[in-house]
Amino acid sequence: xxxxxxxxxxxxxxxxxxxxxxxxxxxxxxxxxxxxxxxxxxxxxxxxxxxxxxxxxxxxxxxxxxxxxxxxxxxxxxxxxxxxxxxxxxxxxxxxxxxxxxxxxxxxxxxxxxxxxxxxxxxxxxxxxxxxxxxxxxxxxxxxxxxxxxxxxxxxxxxxxxxxxxxxxxxxxxxxxxxxxxxxxxxxxxxxxxxxxxxxxxxxxxxxxxxxxxxxxxxxxxxxxxxxxxxxxxxxx
Amino acid sequence: xxxxxxxxxxxxxxxxxxxxxxxxxxxxxxxxxxxxxxxxxxxxxxxxxxxxxxxxxxxxxxxxxxxxxxxxxxxxxxxxxxxxxxxxxxxxxxxxxxxxxxxxxxxxxxxxxxxxxxxxxxxxxxxxxxxxxxxxxxxxxxxxxxxxxxxxxxxxxxxxxxxxxxxxxxxxxxxxxxxxxxxxxxxxxxxxxxxxxxxxxxxxxxxxxxxxxxxxxxxxxxxxxxxxxxxxxxxxxxxxxxxxxxxxxxxxxxxxxxxxxxxxxxxxxxxxxxxxxxxxxxxxxxxxxxxxxxxxxxxxxx
Numbered sequence: 090x091x092x093x094x095x096x097x098x099x100x101x102x103x104x105x106x107x108x109x110x111x112x113x114x115x116x117x118x119x120x121x122x123x124x125x126x127x128x129x130x131x132x133x134x135x136x137x138x139x140x141x142x143x144x145x146x147x148x149x150x151x152x153x154x155x156x157x158x159x160x161x162x163x164x165x166x167x168x169x170x171x172x173x174x175x176x177x178x179x180x181x182x183x184x185x186x187x188x189x190x191x192x193x194x195x196x197x198x199x200x201x202x203x204x205x206x207x208x209x210x211x212x213x214x215x216x217x218x219x220x221x222x223x224x225x226x227x228x229x230x231x232x233x234x235x236x237x238x239x240x241x242x243x244x245x246x247x248x249x250x251x252x253x254x255x256x257x258x259x260x261x262x263x264x265x266x267x268x269x270x271x272x273x274x275x276x277x278x279x280x281x282x283x284x285x286x287x288x289x290x291x292x293x294x295x296x297x298x299x300x301x302x303x304x305x306x307x308x309x310x311x312x313x314x315x316x317x318x319x320x321x322x323x324x325x326x
Numbered sequence: 327x328x329x330x331x332x333x334x335x336x337x338x339x340x341x342x343x344x345x346x347x348x349x350x351x352x353x354x355x356x357x358x359x360x361x362x363x364x365x366x367x368x369x370x371x372x373x374x375x376x377x378x379x380x381x382x383x384x385x386x387x388x389x390x391x392x393x394x395x396x397x398x399x400x401x402x403x404x405x406x407x408x409x410x411x412x413x414x415x416x417x418x419x420x421x422x423x424x425x426x427x428x429x430x431x432x433x434x435x436x437x438x439x440x441x442x443x444x445x446x447x448x449x450x451x452x453x454x455x456x457x458x459x460x461x462x463x464x465x466x467x468x469x470x471x472x473x474x475x476x477x478x479x480x481x482x483x484x485x486x487x488x489x490x491x492x493x494x495x496x497x498x499x500x501x502x503x504x505x506x507x508x509x510x511x512x513x514x515x516x517x518x519x520x521x522x523x524x525x526x527x528x529x530x531x532x533x534x535x536x537x538x539x540x541x542x543x544x545x546x547x548x549x550x551x552x553x554x555x556x557x558x559x560x561x562x563x564x565x566x567x568x569x570x571x572x573x574x575x576x577x578x579x580x581x582x583x584x585x586x587x588x589x590x591x592x593x594x595x596x597x598x599x600x601x602x603x604x605x606x607x608x609x610x611x612x613x614x615x616x617x618x619x620x621x622x623x624x625x626x627x628x
Contacts, residue, residue, distance in 0.1 A: 109347075109354045128343070135339035140332045 109277075116274045117252050123245035124281055130234045131285035137227045138292040145299050148224065152180045152306065159184070179220050179303070180310050186216040187314055206319055213311045220307065225300045228293060235290035242282015249275025397509030400453060452512065532613075535604035543595035546588040546622055555580055556588035558620040560596065566610055568601035577617065592620040 113124060158168060169188040177185040190212045194205050253271020260267050546556045559578040565571035574596050576589055596618075605613045 109351050132336075132339050132343050135342065136332055136336035138335070139338050140335035143334065 112270075112274050112277050115270065116277075117248060120245045120249050120274065120278055123241055123248075123278055127238060127241060127245075127278070127281040127285045130238060131281070131288075134231055134234050134285060134289045134292065137230055138288065138296075141228070141292070141296050141299075144224065145296070145303070148179050148303060151178050152303075155180045155184070156310070180307060182220055183213050183216045183307060183311055184314065186212045187311075187318065191318060205322055206315075209318055210311075210315055213315065217304075217307050217311055221300065221304050224303055225297070228296050228300070231289045231293035231296070235286050235293050238282045238286030238289065239279070240282075242279040242286075245278025245282070246275040249278060397511060397513040398506040399456060399508045400512060401508035532605050532609075536599075536602055539599045539602065539604070540595050540618065540620070543598050544620055545591055545595075546620070547584060547591075550584045552584065553622045555582060555584045556620075556622050558585070558589045558592045559617060560592055560620065561615070561617045562596060563615050564602065564605070564613055566607055566614075568603045568605055570596065570600055571614075588620065588622075595620075 113121065116124065155172070165188065169185065169192075172181045173185045173189075187209050190209050191205070194208070249271055253268055253275065256271055257263055257267055550556065557578060558576065558580075561575040561577055562570055563572040574593050576593070580586075580589070602613075
């Protein structure tokens with residue numbers, strides 16, 4: 090083939106056909122679905138990440154202020170009244186649950202402290218589990234996108250390369266102009282997969298460690314509070 | 327899945343993605359690679375045989391023409407290198423040499439000289455005309471030479487003065503000239519080929535004679551363990567008289583006393599063997615620059 094002809098046939102292709110939009114539009118429908126799915130996954134991942142970020146910030150702040158109030162020497166009755174007024178979160182929720190159980194035992198006037206200690210601990214455990222579940226909800230989505238995103242993108246790539254090979258076979262021509270659009274489109278799918286997966290993995294690791302930290306803090310508080318209550322029970326009994 | 331509590335996160339995330347996508351659409355628009363446009367160069371692939379049998383002719387001749395060199399005069403075959411220059415009867419005069427400048431052709435402008443026109447088809451008439459012309463030329467030349475001698479004497483008498491402003495006058499402003507190409511047969515239209523082509527091959531008998539001469543003179547060390555070490559390839563340039571016109575160039579490389587002895591012996595054989603007058607001067611173009619292989623197995627290959 091005349092080199093001049095080749096140059097002329099290649100130039101318009103590179104100038105017009107490789108923009109991001111046209112890459113998407115000329116892709117096979119399956120690749121399009123993959124791309125859109127990964128795009129949606131990316132949006133969802135970032136939404137979850139932002140939501141979790143705000144949630145953890147709020148929880149940490151609430152726990153800090155509650156701990157300060159708890160150790161300030163304030164009467165537990167007053168603390169209970171203020172905490173149970175609003176929607177108690179995390180540490181406050183554990184405290185409210187334990188206090189409610191304590192008060193209920195005293196209000197019934199049975200004066201039997203035998204099972205009170207175990208009951209309070211059970212109630213605190215349940216509340217803690219619920220709070221931790223709230224913290225780590227949707228983190229599995231991040232893990233899934235982080236591990237499966239590259240594979241989904243790779244699937245789109247393999248499909249795109251298959252079509253580009255078909256176009257080579259159809260045109261019986263291996264010039265770059267024939268191969269390039271298919272390969273570029275295929276690699277675009279992998280790129281989107283990685284764009285979705287990399288933040289998902291990073292956020293997942295960060296939030297899992299954050300959840301563990303919060304859970305430990307809650308557990309520590311529950312143990313301390315249960316020790317205080319146990320002392321109270323022994324003094325009264 | 328409770329979406330309302332994630333409204334902020336979702337909104338921020340979607341907006342950020344939309345912005346990134348828009349930015350990508352603009353910045354990832356493909357720019358064509360700026361490659362310099364070079365003109366295509368036509369390349370012909372020819373075999374070794376075709377190369378060694380390049381026919382004499384001119385590069386721009388039509389392919390259908392009979393493959394013959396351009397011949398404008400019947401004489402001993404001597405092709406010209408550049409067919410584009412004008413034909414002149416005189417050998418080319420080189421300007422700006424150390425010798426005194428040649429007689430200025432001011433009185434006798436070259437345009438006035440009857441130039442060799444492409445000869446008409448009839449051979450005899452041309453030959454006669456050419457002879458006549460030649461005679462006339464010779465007379466003119468003799469006259470011009472006499473005049474030139476007188477001029478030169480006069481010039482020598484006058485002291486030459488260096489005048490930088492007249493350098494321009496000394497520059498050779500003539501159009502390039504050449505001698506008429508000669509051959510055994512007149513051929514006004516050149517066939518396709520190159521000016522230095524050499525289609526005829528060295529005759530086998532000439533080569534054999536040369537080999538025989540060199541074989542007599544080459545005495546490589548006998549009875550060595552590795553006779554293949556003694557293979558020596560030498561490139562020589564020969565003058566028209568059949569003598570070496572330059573030092574032989576050893577092309578093969580080797581090491582060790584055996585190779586060195588064989589090499590030195592081969593060079594000595596080449597010097598002692600000259601002149602190689604078994605090579606006919608008619609095919610001088612073929613043997614003016616040849617490679618010879620001194621091989622103890624079949625002694626020589628030209």
